[in-house]
Amino acid sequence: MSTPAAEHAPGLAPADGTAARARGLTKAYGSGETAVIALDAVDVDITRGRFTAVMGPSGSGKSTLMHCLAGLDTVSAGQVWLGDTEITGLKDRELTRLRRDRIGFMFQSFNLIPTLNARENITLPMDIAGRKPDEAWLDQVIDTLGLRDRLKHRPAQLSGGQQQRVACARALASRPELIFADEPTGNLDSRAGLEVLGFLREAVDRLDQTVVMVTHDPGAAAHSDLVLFLADGRIVDETHRPTAESVLERMKRFDVARATPRGTGRRDGEAGGTPGGGVGGGEG
Numbered sequence: 001m002s003t004p005a006a007e008h009a010p011g012l013a014p015a016d017g018t019a020a021r022a023r024g025l026t027k028a029y030g031s032g033e034t035a036v037i038a039l040d041a042v043d044v045d046i047t048r049g050r051f052t053a054v055m056g057p058s059g060s061g062k063s064t065l066m067h068c069l070a071g072l073d074t075v076s077a078g079q080v081w082l083g084d085t086e087i088t089g090l091k092d093r094e095l096t097r098l099r100r101d102r103i104g105f106m107f108q109s110f111n112l113i114p115t116l117n118a119r120e121n122i123t124l125p126m127d128i129a130g131r132k133p134d135e136a137w138l139d140q141v142i143d144t145l146g147l148r149d150r151l152k153h154r155p156a157q158l159s160g161g162q163q164q165r166v167a168c169a170r171a172l173a174s175r176p177e178l179i180f181a182d183e184p185t186g187n188l189d190s191r192a193g194l195e196v197l198g199f200l201r202e203a204v205d206r207l208d209q210t211v212v213m214v215t216h217d218p219g220a221a222a223h224s225d226l227v228l229f230l231a232d233g234r235i236v237d238e239t240h241r242p243t244a245e246s247v248l249e250r251m252k253r254f255d256v257a258r259a260t261p262r263g264t265g266r267r268d269g270e271a272g273g274t275p276g277g278g279v280g281g282g283e284g
């Protein structure tokens with residue numbers, strides 16, 4: 001996982017086993033006095049075949065990180081790779097194709113098309129790409145997510161949780177190698193939430209997929225292999241083989257850090273001297 005900062009060189013391909021990678025990833029919104037640094041020189045490696053959770057306070061940059069890693073948003077500085085392809089600097093068309101072929105994205109807002117029914121929404125990305133869905137896989141996705149009897153409904157005729165599940169099915173339908181899920185269980189009751197988490201877990205364990213999931217829920221994070229903690233646009237800590245308890249403990253320390261006035265040594269202060277702090281090697 002750790003990588004020397006020396007790799008911060010243009011065009012350098014990442015090692016095998018990395019599904020996505022960022023070096024010096026910086027994202028600023030606006031400029032001048034109103035500028036917001038959503039991501040501040042983030043270095044991160046997303047290991048292939050692993051379930052990674054991303055946690056952190058609201059506004060810490062979680063969605064921005066996912067969007068930049070998935071090539072859905074431009075970066076202000078730094079580099080991003082998907083597999084061995086550097087996507088920062090790719091032309092729009094190439095990026096669109098790469099994203100379509102290799103990435104599934106579940107947005108924090110579901111982004112369903114209101115005029116299409118559930119099934120049409122699920123297969124839309126493949127329809128656009130002119131690809132036939134693998135029907136057996138699609139059936140498995142639809143049944144696991146309990147959408148069989150809702151396929152003809154439009155989003156407005158579905159509950160929030162059902163819309164969430166349609167968005168989940170859409171992300172999984174083309175069996176992408178890398179799935180980004182931004183709070184996929186945020187609108188689900190606990191049973192449906194557990195099913196989605198179980199499904200993501202299976203996708204990793206049995207189907208060789210890679211999942212990156214943002215969540216605020218320690219119980220959801222406990223389904224992952226690794227939790228990355230973001231604060232103020234930086235990865236400040238990580239927890240391997242998390243449990244709900246260990247994640248909750250770590251989150252409590254965010255609250256303490258927030259309640260404490262900030263000195264200049266912000267990064268050190270927030271890492272809180274935790275064992276295993278300092279993520280992804282190479283602090284620029």
Ligand SMILES: Nc1ncnc2c1ncn2[C@@H]1O[C@H](COP(=O)(O)OP(=O)(O)OP(=O)(O)O)[C@@H](O)[C@H]1O
Pocket residue numbers: 029030036037038056057058059060061062063064065108
């Ligand atoms: N389009 C935008 N224009 C300006 N600022 C933005 C924009 N999108 C995000 N931001 C800012 O960037 C920062 C990070 O936002 P982001 O959505 O990544 O946070 P988050 O960690 O996903 O939060 P939440 O848990 O609430 O979803 C926030 O301060 C936010 O206000």
Ligand SMILES: [Mg+2]
Pocket residue numbers: 062063064108182
């Ligand atoms: Mg968000």
